[in-house]
Amino acid sequence: MMLITEHLNIALQGQSILKHIDLMIEPGSIVSILGPNGAGKSTLMKSLSGDIPDGLHQVTLEGRPLKEYSVPELANYRAVMPQSVQLDFPFLVSEVIEMSLLTAVSHYERAAYVERALAMFDVTHLKDRNYLTLSGGEQQRVQLARVIAQITHKADDRNRYLFLDECTSSLDLAHQHQVFEVVTEVVKTHRIAAIMVLHDLNLASQYSDRLVLMNQGEIVSQGTVDEVLQEERITDVYGYPVKVTPHPKGWPMVIPA
Numbered sequence: 001m002m003l004i005t006e007h008l009n010i011a012l013q014g015q016s017i018l019k020h021i022d023l024m025i026e027p028g029s030i031v032s033i034l035g036p037n038g039a040g041k042s043t044l045m046k047s048l049s050g051d052i053p054d055g056l057h058q059v060t061l062e063g064r065p066l067k068e069y070s071v072p073e074l075a076n077y078r079a080v081m082p083q084s085v086q087l088d089f090p091f092l093v094s095e096v097i098e099m100s101l102l103t104a105v106s107h108y109e110r111a112a113y114v115e116r117a118l119a120m121f122d123v124t125h126l127k128d129r130n131y132l133t134l135s136g137g138e139q140q141r142v143q144l145a146r147v148i149a150q151i152t153h154k155a156d157d158r159n160r161y162l163f164l165d166e167c168t169s170s171l172d173l174a175h176q177h178q179v180f181e182v183v184t185e186v187v188k189t190h191r192i193a194a195i196m197v198l199h200d201l202n203l204a205s206q207y208s209d210r211l212v213l214m215n216q217g218e219i220v221s222q223g224t225v226d227e228v229l230q231e232e233r234i235t236d237v238y239g240y241p242v243k244v245t246p247h248p249k250g251w252p253m254v255i256p257a
Contacts, residue, residue: 001062002026003048003161003193008058010047017043019217027159030187030194032204034228035214036238041197042083042165044214048195049080049163062159076154078161079147083169083197085139087131093118093142094127100150117149118142120182122175136170143167144179152190160190165197176200180207201254205229206247213237225252 008021018040025031025048033041046052047059050066059066061077069077079100087096097114118124121141126134131142144167151162162183168176183194184207198204204211204225211228213221215237221228229252231244241257 001159003062003195004060005048006058006060008047010043010052012043017217018047021047021219023048023212023219023222025161025193025195027161027191027193028187029209030183030196030207031210031212032196032198032208033212033214034198034201034204035220038216039214040217041214043217044212045163045165045195045197049078049161050074051080061161075150077158078163079150080163081143081147081165081167083165085143090130090132092127093123093129093131093134096131096142097146097149100146101153113149113153117145120148121145122178137172137175140167140170141175141179144182148182148186151192152186157191160192162186162192162194163196164194166199167196168198168200168203176203183207201229201234205251205253229254231257 003025005021005023008018009016010018021044033044035041043052050069053067061069094114097117098110101110101113114127115124118127121144123138123141123145126138126142131139134142147162151160168179171179180203186192187194208225210223211225212219213228213233220237221233229244231242234242234244234254242254243257244252244254247253
């Protein structure tokens, strides 16, 4: 079973945003969605995660139309980190993580899940801080810990899907790579697919199993990193000349021409 879209079309306020999207996402993989500003990346992610209604049953999750899932049911299958998360109340960092734990577990188990998630993103020292007082990068790492806790704490064999929209935009170099290393490990050890919207082509190249390149609401190319990251295609989509050269460790590296 997997997450599938067939001929997905989305129009908002009378404007066509997504056109003829066909996509299959299998657990055990990292899929990065790329494209210039306004390409439809975030709209596609919202459609796949159920945040935008699919009136024509063009998105199916585990063989069932996404539209048929209730919000509590969806929470068992997927976790979502949007571009920005607005919290208006002074929750402690540990409380933000606890809110993601769906099952009734003991206080001891709950504390252990929180500690593990915080440690993954190097924010254990912030657990008793007011979330609203954190820097943008610290808040982003706490939100990453939240969705990882949600998606990994249930011990059953169902497939799950992790949606991350520009999740490293406020992070420094070391923490960017830390995030991708954690996501890679989670995908390997759980029945999870990670679907990520990214602007950094080189991070996508280094860590992704598959790429989806979008422009003007359509998928221009999808496939392996080597298949998608072609000089002429990237230059055309982004409107800027690039060269694609091998990184010493093997993945394609995109640089300005």
